[in-house]
Amino acid sequence: MVLDLVSHNEEEGKIEFHLDSLAALLEPHKEKLISVISISGAFRTGKSFLQNWVLKYLNCGSKESFSEFLQNEDNAEESLAGFKSIRTRDPVTDGIDIFDEIFEFEHAVHGPVVVVVLDTQGIFSMNSDYAESVAIFAISLLLSSMQLYNIRGNMTRNDLEHLRLFASFGKMIIDMNPNAELTPFQQLAFVIRDWDLDDELGLEAGTSILMQTMEDCSDSEEGSELVQSIKNSFKKLICSTMRHPGSCLRDEDFEGQFGRLDEEFRTTLEELIPYVCNDSTDDQSVCPVIKTDPLGNNMNCEDFIDQVEMLKEVFESGQIESPESLYSAYSKVSHGKATKRAANYWNSKIENILPDMPESRRDTPRKYDFLETDEFDDKVKKYQKEAWNIYDSAPKLEASEMEEELRKGLEQRMEEDIENQRSENLNREALYDKTWQARCACLVATCACCTACACK
Numbered sequence: 366m367v368l369d370l371v372s373h374n375e376e377e378g379k380i381e382f383h384l385d386s387l388a389a390l391l392e393p394h395k396e397k398l399i400s401v402i403s404i405s406g407a408f409r410t411g412k413s414f415l416q417n418w419v420l421k422y423l424n425c426g427s428k429e430s431f432s433e434f435l436q437n438e439d440n441a442e443e444s445l446a447g448f449k450s451i452r453t454r455d456p457v458t459d460g461i462d463i464f465d466e467i468f469e470f471e472h473a474v475h476g477p478v479v480v481v482v483l484d485t486q487g488i489f490s491m492n493s494d495y496a497e498s499v500a501i502f503a504i505s506l507l508l509s510s511m512q513l514y515n516i517r518g519n520m521t522r523n524d525l526e527h528l529r530l531f532a533s534f535g536k537m538i539i540d541m542n543p544n545a546e547l548t549p550f551q552q553l554a555f556v557i558r559d560w561d562l563d564d565e566l567g568l569e570a571g572t573s574i575l576m577q578t579m580e581d582c583s584d585s586e587e588g589s590e591l592v593q594s595i596k597n598s599f600k601k602l603i604c605s606t607m608r609h610p611g612s613c614l615r616d617e618d619f620e621g622q623f624g625r626l627d628e629e630f631r632t633t634l635e636e637l638i639p640y641v642c643n644d645s646t647d648d649q650s651v652c653p654v655i656k657t658d659p660l661g662n663n664m665n666c667e668d669f670i671d672q673v674e675m676l677k678e679v680f681e682s683g684q685i686e687s688p689e690s691l692y693s694a695y696s697k698v699s700h701g702k703a704t705k706r707a708a709n710y711w712n713s714k715i716e717n718i719l720p721d722m723p724e725s726r727r728d729t730p731r732k733y734d735f736l737e738t739d740e741f742d743d744k745v746k747k748y749q750k751e752a753w754n755i756y757d758s759a760p761k762l763e764a765s766e767m768e769e770e771l772r773k774g775l776e777q778r779m780e781e782d783i784e785n786q787r788s789e790n791l792n793r794e795a796l797y798d799k800t801w802q803a804r805c806a807c808l809v810a811t812c813a814c815c816t817a818c819a820c821k
């Protein structure tokens with residue numbers, strides 16, 4: 366089954382997000398790290414078909430099992446399942462879909478990882494809305510740790526042009542954070558389908574075409590800047606060439622049975638899919654690449670939902686095409702996380718700064734139920750210092766104006782908490798003094814009385 370992440374609202378004539386289905390899907394896995402494999406590209410170019418091979422691999426669980434599956438002739442007539450991929454001129458995928466099954470992997474270093482697979486509608490084609498294409502591409506790319514970009518026939522500089530938004534956004538992240546050595550985006554794999562211009566197939570051939578296209582594009586200052594920013598912004602850029610799958614696509618009963626695919630297509634499929642589903646940057650792992658934020662921190666499912674929410678807001682404000690707005694939204698998230706961490710520490714300390722006092726002593730506190738002013742002030746100072754340390758050392762995207770505002774907010778909250786606790790402390794002390802005086806008076810009176818009696 367497939368769930369909507371983004372779909373068209375026909376009545377209002379715009380696309381909209383569905384966060385509930387994503388949140389429900391990820392709810393049992395909130396704390397686990399996440400990996401997201403998505404695909405973009407032109408209409409009717411076999412995107413959903415390719416994603417179904419990704420699903421097949423994830424079901425097999427490893428490169429070896431996937432290979433075994435493809436080598437075993439008993440499976441040759443098995444239908445391929447997953448996203449809808451049929452032979453028709455009309456678009457089939459609407460917006461962005463999520464496959465409703467989560468795949469669980471164990472990363473050798475980072476532990477449990479859940480893998481989510483997305484599929485998107487066609488973009489940047491003759492009759493597609495340009496702004497909508499930019500939005501769908503941006504959402505797909507910014508949400509994925511591995512992005513496939515499907516092209517038919519040949520790669521041109523136009524395909525690189527579509528990366529302009531990310532090149533600008535990526536450059537902005539790098540330029541604004543010069544001390545952080547960031548590579549903001551993760552893996553991008555171009556897939557040139559129906560390649561027929563020579564007999565060089567697969568990842569090596571495709572990647573050299575990609576390098577060549579980049580070189581051709583660098584012949585002007587503007588093109589060269591674009592290429593440089595693309596190279597600097599992605600951790601990994603690769604490309605694969607694939608043949609047309611064969612005449613089987615025209616069979617009435619074709620449902621992806623691999624035994625019917627042309628040999629050359631199968632060979633490249635057997636190379637590409639395990640590559641896409643394995644983080645080859647870490648040779649210990651047998652797990653798809655983990656999603657990180659632009660600062661390079663691994664993201665768990667909860668962080669991912671926050672990021673989708675943030676993109677939804679940017680999209681709804683009509684600003685998704687603006688690198689500045691994207692930057693501001695991302696830095697807000699990173700500052701928000703730093704503030705939350707500092708606030709969590711602060712709350713846990715300030716709420717417990719006064720000694721535990723049972724309800725029964727509420728009106729008659731003892732000396733050990735409150736702190737001397739010096740002790741109170743020292744503790745507050747220590748906690749404040751540590752909270753600011755946590756805030757300052759948390760990785761954040763540079764944003765000085767926002768930082769000033771957030772700092773003020775946190776400072777104000779701290780002051781309010783300190784005042785509340787101080788007045789509770791003083792209350793206890795005052796009550797203690799009062800009841801102490803009363804007790805003394807009573808004692809004196811008793812003594813006086815006894816003395817008087819003794820005198821008699």
Ligand SMILES: Nc1nc2c(ncn2[C@@H]2O[C@H](COP(=O)(O)OP(=O)(O)O)[C@@H](O)[C@H]2O)c(=O)[nH]1
Nearest residue numbers: 408409410411412413414450451452558610614
């Ligand atoms: N020409 C071509 N067609 C393909 C390829 N892979 C799948 N198809 C067929 O193209 C049609 C559309 O596939 P689909 O996966 O729905 O494409 P999408 O619209 O890009 O998601 C189906 O009939 C597929 O069988 C390919 O590599 N080349």
Ligand SMILES: [Mg+2]
Nearest residue numbers: 412413457458
């Ligand atoms: Mg599709």
